[in-house]
Amino acid sequence: MYQYHTDLYSLNKLLYHGPGPDFYEQGLLRCIFMQDENKLASHVEDIKRALNTDLSEEQIKDEIEIYTEKYGVPLGNAKRSIIKKYGGDPQSVSKGVEKKIEDITSDEKGLAVKGRIVSINSKEIEKDGETSQMRYGILGDDTGTIQMNLWKMTPELEQGDTVKMENTYTNEWQGEAQLQVGDRSTIEKIEDDEVPSHFNQLNVDDIRKDMNGVVLSGRVMSVEEKTFTTDDGEEKSLFSGILADKTGKIQFTAWHDFGLNEGDVIEVQGGYSNEFRGMPQFAFSDNANVNKLPEDELPSKEELEKISTRVKSIGELAERGSGIDVAVEAVMIDIKDGSGLIFRCPECKRVIQKGACRVHGKVEGQADLRVKGVLDDESGALTVIMNRELTEDVLGYDLEKAMEIAKDEMNQAVIKDDIEDVLMAQSVTAKGNVSTDDYGVMLIANDIEMNQVDVEKEAEMILDEIQEVR
């Protein structure tokens, strides 16, 4: 109950005030590289092993960059191509080796891995017109976590089990390696102590609602103390704010004073998650273990801000169901009714129809401007909500002017027409918070910009890619 109040408070604050002014500075690329540096190193090693040449790590790195950056070739393919180019056997990469999770890449075959089941669920899938069951979840070891799909239903597994899986493979799912455990793979339960106990280290974007025993590290982006009164009339404090790592941001609540300060890098062992307004949030109480980690465990606060607003695919966001301060790049393919000049009930802020609120009856409506649109990037689609300020920016005139125009035209709908003129069928970058409810995935925008694309350069790149393939 208390939690509800505090969550509502901080979420509202975030939704309506948005992130600070230093938010959208440039420098994204550098961050991307920083994040991938470690992963890249393991690929470089793989290639070196497969080639057995005196090619330097620097040269291999450069090669990888040419393939992945310039031609947009997926990393797995790039590795194979490079190995082939220098006379190695592409098959020799990751042939039946056992790997730690952080070393797993998105193009493994015959892979063996040991880990602990962090979460596991099953779902129905349709296959050749027949429904069957599959399982999915997260596997963790002391180096990290990986998403997994199990295409077989045996043996039975539950959270906390330690397993050894052999002859698995991986592919890329939304930029990350995903472990596939197929018919030909084996799953064996093993002794608990074979996997270190601080196993279930999750990333922020792995957090779903209703998880337990979570280990999460992140930087405290903001924290605020709040007091509340319990049912017994006792005054208590809680601490809530935003925690971030390289994969995203999440709202947190600490039910105990751990002495958290803005900017701290912390590791929480034994946290849990719940859901509020379609977004998962992270919580921990006094039975959790909270350690401060060295400052350089994570990029700086400013860099994390930039990383979090890297463009994400709508499909990825929809699958995850939420995101704080994220960006999407998509085309506005619909402007819905209820966009443009609207009137709200002064009591409850609901939009009124024909001068009447459906709760408070006949009221003097307060004028407002908004856009309810649909953004689609072909990987997914979501409803985007733009408030008055953003709508005014897009229209190029303010609410007063909009009312004047509507009055002159004797038609409220002309404002929606103007919005359609500017936004419909346009490619935009929208930033804000994503949540999911019964009506689907929604982005409350705090910024929206028209995309400028150098079409000729893009066209050249695509032609290069075509030539490469053919």
Added chain:
Amino acid sequence: MTRREVGWRLFAQEFMDTDLYLEGEEERDPNYLITPLGAKVNRVFVVGTMTEKENVKSPEDPFWNTRITDPTGMHFVSAGQYQPEATSQFQQMEIPSFAAVVGKINVYEGDDGDLMTSLRAENVKNVGENERDLWTLKAAKSTIRRLKLVDKAQELDELSKDSLMELGFKEEHAENFLKAHEHYGEVNTESYWNAIENAVKFILPEYESKDLTVETGEEGESEIEDFEKIKSEIMELLEEKIEEKGASEHGVDFNDFKAYVTEETDISDSEFEEAVDDLRANGELYEPVLGNLNTI
């Protein structure tokens, strides 16, 4: 929560080649088409040139049939009383003009019993050349993503969901491609690669009408001139033929016209086809009905 269907950036070529229709079981279930490359499509987003529009009902109760051309072919797009916004947009739009269309898939049986695909417009808007170029690039990328996977898949000895996913297919695409493969058999991806390459070149000024001369060095100049001559000769003959036949609405039959041109001139079959492709890509002529040619 129901998932909103995405708007596929689908070139006309892939859409026209599609005739695998999955009808929803319940009345409210969505219907889908599965393309030869394994895209499972309920909604399409296309930006092209509106080359034709016709109100086939009445001014009071309009029903528009329109054609939207992209560099690979033509989309048939309609709107009637259940699409009031699209209908009033179509009313105002000029021919030719760049149009962005969001539409739901629709199928009907052609005269010969074949399944024909079209779009029922939800939203329509006039846009600029830049939006058209952007769309063409997105559609190219989207198609290339599928083509690369299909090329790899067609080299497999045994197709299964597992083997496809090992190649990098996502789960859903793997399932859809298996259905596509069962229905269409082996896909000739070469023609898709060619069409995409031409579509993308079309955006670059240096490639305009030089398809024949990409790597020919010194001889290039004269080949461009020859190609231009062939094209203008074909256009002249086409205009004559259309006038002669009074066929300004439906155009003339492609094969008859090809036979006529190759008979009357030095233009060879392949030169004719190459020139017509180029003229079509540049929007100078189009197919009012499949297999017919008309000037714009």
